Amino acid sequence: MSLPADAEAKVPAIPLARWADRQLAALARDHGLPRLHGAALLGERGAHGGYRVGGRISAGLGGSRLLPTRDGRWFALTLIRDVDRELLPALFQDEALAVFDHAAIAAAALRHDCADLLERGRMLGLPVASADEEPVSAPVEILERGDKRRRAAGHRPLVVDLSAIWAGPLAGHLLWQAGMEVVKVESLTRPDLIRRDDPATFDRINQGKASLLVDFASAEQKARLIGLIRSADVVIESSRPRALRHLCIDADALVREVPGLVWLTVTGHGARGEPANWVGIGNDCGVAGGLSRALAEVTGEIGYVGDAIADPLTGIVGAREVLRALQQGGAKRIGLSMSAIVAMALAEERAFDRAALDCELRSWGQAVGHPFPALAPRVPSAPVRPLGADTERYLAAALAC
Amino acid sequence: MKPGTRLKSAACDTEVMVIRAADGTIECGGAPMDEAKPADAAPLAADFSAGTLMGKRYVDADGKYELLCVKPGKGSLSVDGVALVVKDAKPLPASD
Numbered sequence: 001m002s003l004p005a006d007a008e009a010k011v012p013a014i015p016l017a018r019w020a021d022r023q024l025a026a027l028a029r030d031h032g033l034p035r036l037h038g039a040a041l042l043g044e045r046g047a048h049g050g051y052r053v054g055g056r057i058s059a060g061l062g063g064s065r066l067l068p069t070r071d072g073r074w075f076a077l078t079l080i081r082d083v084d085r086e087l088l089p090a091l092f093q094d095e096a097l098a099v100f101d102h103a104a105i106a107a108a109a110l111r112h113d114c115a116d117l118l119e120r121g122r123m124l125g126l127p128v129a130s131a132d133e134e135p136v137s138a139p140v141e142i143l144e145r146g147d148k149r150r151r152a153a154g155h156r157p158l159v160v161d162l163s164a165i166w167a168g169p170l171a172g173h174l175l176w177q178a179g180m181e182v183v184k185v186e187s188l189t190r191p192d193l194i195r196r197d198d199p200a201t202f203d204r205i206n207q208g209k210a211s212l213l214v215d216f217a218s219a220e221q222k223a224r225l226i227g228l229i230r231s232a233d234v235v236i237e238s239s240r241p242r243a244l245r246h247l248c249i250d251a252d253a254l255v256r257e258v259p260g261l262v263w264l265t266v267t268g269h270g271a272r273g274e275p276a277n278w279v280g281i282g283n284d285c286g287v288a289g290g291l292s293r294a295l296a297e298v299t300g301e302i303g304y305v306g307d308a309i310a311d312p313l314t315g316i317v318g319a320r321e322v323l324r325a326l327q328q329g330g331a332k333r334i335g336l337s338m339s340a341i342v343a344m345a346l347a348e349e350r351a352f353d354r355a356a357l358d359c360e361l362r363s364w365g366q367a368v369g370h371p372f373p374a375l376a377p378r379v380p381s382a383p384v385r386p387l388g389a390d391t392e393r394y395l396a397a398a399l400a401c
Numbered sequence: 402m403k404p405g406t407r408l409k410s411a412a413c414d415t416e417v418m419v420i421r422a423a424d425g426t427i428e429c430g431g432a433p434m435d436e437a438k439p440a441d442a443a444p445l446a447a448d449f450s451a452g453t454l455m456g457k458r459y460v461d462a463d464g465k466y467e468l469l470c471v472k473p474g475k476g477s478l479s480v481d482g483v484a485l486v487v488k489d490a491k492p493l494p495a496s497d
Contacts, residue, residue: 086467090420093405120405123418123471125456242455277456 012363013373014042014306015291016313016342018356019349023316031323033177039373041170041316045201046307046372055303055368064283066131066292066302067106073114074131074302076287077105077121087124091117122278127268129280129288131302135340137270140321144252146331149260156181157233157326161209164192166201166282166308167338168238168266170315173205175234175322183232183394184209185225187216191387205315207380212395213388216247227398230258234322238266241276255333262325263333264318271335280338282308289342298358299365307372310338317341402427407471408434411443415453415474420467427468429453430476449484451477459485 021038028035045051051059058064063080079085085099092108099105109117114130121128151157159182161172169184169192176182184206186192191213195202215221226249229235237244237251244251255263265271268280269288280288286309296302314336325332349357402408402422409416412430419427427434431446453459453470459478460467466480467488478485 087420087469089404090418090469091405093403095404095421120418123407124469240456 012367013039013360014309015295015357015360015364016306016309016345016349017042018360019345019352020313020316022352023320027174027178027316027320027323031178033174036174036177036378040375040378041312042306042309043373044204044375044378045166045198047375048200048377049198051307051372053303053364053367053370053372055301058283058304059307059372064127064281064287064304065102065106066287066304067109069109069112069114069117071113071115074287074292074296075109075114075117076129076131076284076292077109078127078281078284080281084126087126091120091124091126125277125279127279127281127284129284129339131287131290131293131296133288133339135269135289135337135343136275137267137272137335137337137340139337139340139344140317141271141335141337142332143265143271143335144255144263144331144333146255146257146261147259148329149331150329151233151260151326158231159183159234159236160185160229160232161236163236163238163266165194165238166205166311167314167318167336168236168264169205170312171264171266171318171322172209172236173207174315174319176208178319178323180234182209183212183228183390185212185214186387188213189216195387203380203384204378207384208382209385210390210394211385211387212391214391214395221395222248224395224398226254228394229254229261231398233260233262233326235261235263236266236318236322237264240267240279251333255331259331260326260329261331262322263331264322265333265335266314266318267335267337269339270337275337280310282311282338285310285338286342288339290346291342294346295361295365298361301365301368303365303368305361305364310342313345314338314341406436408436408468409438410434410474410476411439412445412449413474413476414472415470415476415478416472417453417459417468417478418471420458420469421465422467423465425466425481427466428479428482429474431479432476445476449477449479450475453478454487458488460488461485 017038027033056066064078088099089095157180161184269275269278291305406419410429411432415429431449432443455473
């Protein structure tokens with residue numbers, strides 16, 4: 001899509017899009033994916049959704065806000081579920097807090113130190129971050145290993161995608177682009193809500209995937225799903241540990257028992273220990289990864305960079321790690337930390353071309369209020385299966401075990 | 402009891418964060434909970450030994466109390482001797 005020169009000057013590239021683009025170029029070169037572009041994967045939701053660069057309020061729905069704290073730091077709080085607002089009196093230790101009033105929430109943040117809010121917020125299971133934290137986990141961790149599996153030439157890997165929203169499904173989408181058979185599994189009681197709330201994004205990243213609807217209350221369906229997983233090459237999942245336990249899915253045991261199974265666990269802040277229980281989503285993980293601080297260092301004003309930027313960056317890294325693991329052949333459980341992936345991308349991009357990155361950050365900071373960079377639409381090239389259309393086909397064939 | 406207060410069980414490993422509370426006594430395993438752990442553990446009452454689950458929110462019938470389990474244990478939660486129950490799970494967010 002071409003734009004008049006003056007319009008183009010106002011809409012800067014999303015910082016780190018170039019880093020993403022280098023990863024995608026390598027995926028095309030090494031693994032036969034079509035050549036997708038970093039600017040497209042980082043920006044397509046914002047460009048097609050009419051998002052504007054938001055400053056201290058995240059782009060799009062504006063669910064995440066950067067709030068100054070008593071000790072002069074910045075606390076990011078994402079509030080997209082009303083049930084989370086019920087936790088705000090506990091977060092701010094104020095039972096009279098008007099939990100739907102942005103000004104009251106901002107005033108409450110100013111009465112606390114950032115570190116205390118961060119600790120309490122994480123304990124409460126709220127998606128929170130500090131602009132000055134260091135991610136506690138490695139971006140990519142090998143959590144478990146198992147035996148190798150020899151795959152016949154031309155074998156088409158089967159991917160069971162249990163994840164929701166953006167990062168995990170994007171990883172699945174890239175694996176589909178690499179030619180794999182991808183099965184998206186949704187829960188009868190908790191379907192992936194972006195199917196309903198943002199169908200254009202849903203269709204782009206879930207096109208071509210088979211759709212399974214599983215009743216997790218049914219022991220037989222759960223057993224058949226585990227049977228399907230045992231026959232798969234790849235699993236993608238973004239559940240907290242207790243959610244997996246609740247489904248009776250023991251990822252580590254499956255990786256030990258099923259030769260060659262590559263299991264991708266997508267987390268906000270790490271898959272091991274206490275951080276495995278923390279909640280992190282795209283915008284606050286961008287803050288936790290240091291990107292908002294990087295913006296402030298260059299422009300003097302803090303703000304969100306990109307649109308839920310940790311999500312697309314993590315989806316790309318996830319696909320890359322799965323493709324490498326499949327090439328090596330050994331079973332492996334790979335944990336991804338979204339905040340640490342942002343920090344890694346930022347560090348690598350700084351090392352690659354600090355001046356260009358700082359220039360992009362400066363332009364991004366100056367673009368507050370302007371629309372996201374325009375993109376030619378990436379038209380889905382395969383049908384989007386109706387919810388649950390393939391349940392019978394896959395689960396009836398899977399042996400209950 | 403102020404929201405955001407962290408309480409520990411005297412009878413087991415359970416720890417909760419207070420989301421909402423009135424003037425009653427919050428108990429775990431049949432013994433009152435406190436911000437500090439007592440030197441001597443209280444016995445675990447058989448009627449309150451169903452256990453707590455990490456990350457679950459526990460409520461009373463009147464909606465006056467809500468506690469979030471931040472560390473699981475063997476005791477179960479009550480207020481003035483009346484057991485609390487697990488609040489319904491919340492759906493995943495659509496987007497941020």
